[in-house]
Amino acid sequence: MLDLTKIAGQLPDMGRHLRQQANDGRERVERGIALLGAAQQNFQQLQDLYARWGDRLIFNCAVPLEPLDTRVMISAPPKAHTVFATDGSQIAPSHHEIAYCYLINVGRIMLHYGQSLHPLLDNIPEVFYRPEDLYVSRKWGIRTDEWMGYCRTASEGQMLAEMACKWVLPPGSHEHIPNVAMVDGSLVYWFLENIPLEARERILIPVLEAWQRLRETKIPLLGYISSTRSIDAVHYLRLAACPHKNPDCATHCLDQTTGDRRPEFRETLPCQTIEPIRDSTLWNNQLKPGERSGIWQSQSRILQMYPPEDQVCFCYIHVGAEVARVEFPLWLAEDEKLLDQTLGILLGQVNKGFGYPVAIAEAHNQAVIRGGDRARFFSLLEQQMVKAGLKNVGVSYKETRKRGSVA
Template identity: 60%
Template sequence: MLDLAKLARQMPDMGQEIQKEALKSSQRLEKAIQLLAIVEKDQDTFIKAQKEWSDRLLFTAATPQESITKKVKIPIAPNNHSVFSADGSQIAPSHHEIAYCYLINIGRIMLHYGQNLHPLLDTLPEIYYKSEDLYASRKWGIRTEEWMSYRRTVAEAEVLAEMACTWVNPPGAHFDTPNLAMMDGSLVYWFLETLPVEAREEILNPILKAWESLRQTKIPFVGYVSASRSTSAINFLRFPLCPYDNPNCMAFCGEEVDKTPCQKVEPLRDVNLWTHLLQRGERSAIFRSNSRILDLYGEENHIYFCYLHVGTEIARVEFPQWVAENESLLNQSLSITLAQVDKGFGYPVALAEAHNLAVIKGSDRTRFFALLEEQMIKAGIKNVGVSYKEARKRGSIA
């Protein structure tokens, strides 16, 4: 139980610290706006320097594909369009439960606008209990709980692609209504960098296969990142601040990783800057992400992004290269994204509903283990029950 009286005595100091940080943030923002003007005048030179010295930089900066200050008004979404989304949740394995297993539940959504068609809202649960599901990842030193979350990412991509492609391109039919597949969060899976090669391939390959089916069916897809903490676009502003003739971080700043001469606007985030640059319904310039893991994605699936003023916030919208290079598909994707945010009162309705379908509530968890317990008893297993620790926690007398 929280002692609110003790917490209240700490609040004034916290408020003063927040006020100081707000002033510093305002100063960083002003500096960033000045740097934008400098970069805009000589952008090609900085892009050339980034490309030439990329292997000797101590930071990762996204590369602008257009004038870095460019703003584009997104057209209104067509009246007739379809949206697809999938999201997942899980019950993690625990040695304190009646059985060591885990469950992944994928919620899938298909919404049609202006077409007089019924939506699809359902879930696809799957329980994992076999030895290969529970212990195969340990040969790579990966805990089962971690592996479960990676498998959930794969399942979300596969379910989304299967649903969208089956609807858009059924046998013997032709479907030309504008559409969009939406995913919650970033399309850049940084966690893959730490995985052994075999484990990485087992996760990434089916995801890329699902994405390829979307590309072949010409269904654009985006990753919608709300409240993004990324600084990859702002990091490009570090190039004009470099005091050396060449931005060779390894040679000049190798011993000062946490305090280099070009760190003048940290920890300002991309969204803080573009909040002051974009009007509602406008997007920023398109950037190419340079995260190392993207080298494994293939050129067609290399991730690009832009910042989009959706009214309630500045969202980071990510998409593959083949969408970025097709102006019609890009506008279609962003216009439908804006429409989804409007319909969802600040957040894409398809993403919100897919999440709500997927989430496993406490009552769902209880019923799941009750059903499992019933099956174990029928199978003749004796002494079915949770550990003493778990039983004690559930029956506290405090």
């Protein structure tokens, strides 16, 4: 049990620390706004510098596809439209349970507006128990619970494309109705960068094939990121803050012998004049509610495996309650009219969801596995194991003791 009395004595110091952080943050934002203005004045020069010296940078930054001072008011959504969304949840494997297995549950949402049609709100669970499901990742040095998370990501993308294309594709049915497919989180699967190629392809290729079906069907795809911690747009401003004529980090900031940062730059580099500051914090002071920033293109390494049409772009949108990061493929970024319509539908979803897209929230609610669901799942599994003639079915002594604790 948590002793709140002991915690109470630590909170005043924490309050003073947070107040000081807030004051420092306001100063960084002011410097960031000034640096953003200076970067816009030298926009073409910075673009040329990145094109020439981008491979010499020791940090990853996004590249703007529009001027830095771009501000676009998003149009209202069309009266009739359809929104698709998926989200997932899981029961992780545990050696203390009655059987070593895991479950992935994907919630599916299809909402129709202005069409007098019933919505789809359901979920598709799948149990993984075969050795090839449980132990295949070990040959790549990946834990089973980590692999389960990767598989869930692939399932969400595949089911989203299957649901959306099945609804839109039949000729003469719904292809003329504006629509959008949405997921919670980033479209840049950076977490796959450091796993072996064979494992990466097993997860990423099915997702990219699903995105291809969406692209061929002209169904816009969006990744919505709330409370984003991204800094790759702020990193681009480091080009403007670099004190050298050429931003050659490898020469100016690294020790040529060891390849590490030079001793005087261990804590911070000369170009890090406004960090730590997030992209959303900077654009929160630049955008009005309903406006979007200019479009940026991500340069993450994992995108080298993406096809050209599905390179991930993003912008920041002031949705009223916050500034959110919205990601979409390059083919959508290049279609100005379709992008504006798609972002209008997204903004409508945020308004309907009181600050968060209602379709994604409902997909989460369909997918989430609560304590009671978990208990019923293992109870059903236990019944099946007994029917199959298995003996000594039960949880470990450790789990039994924890469940029966009187503390």
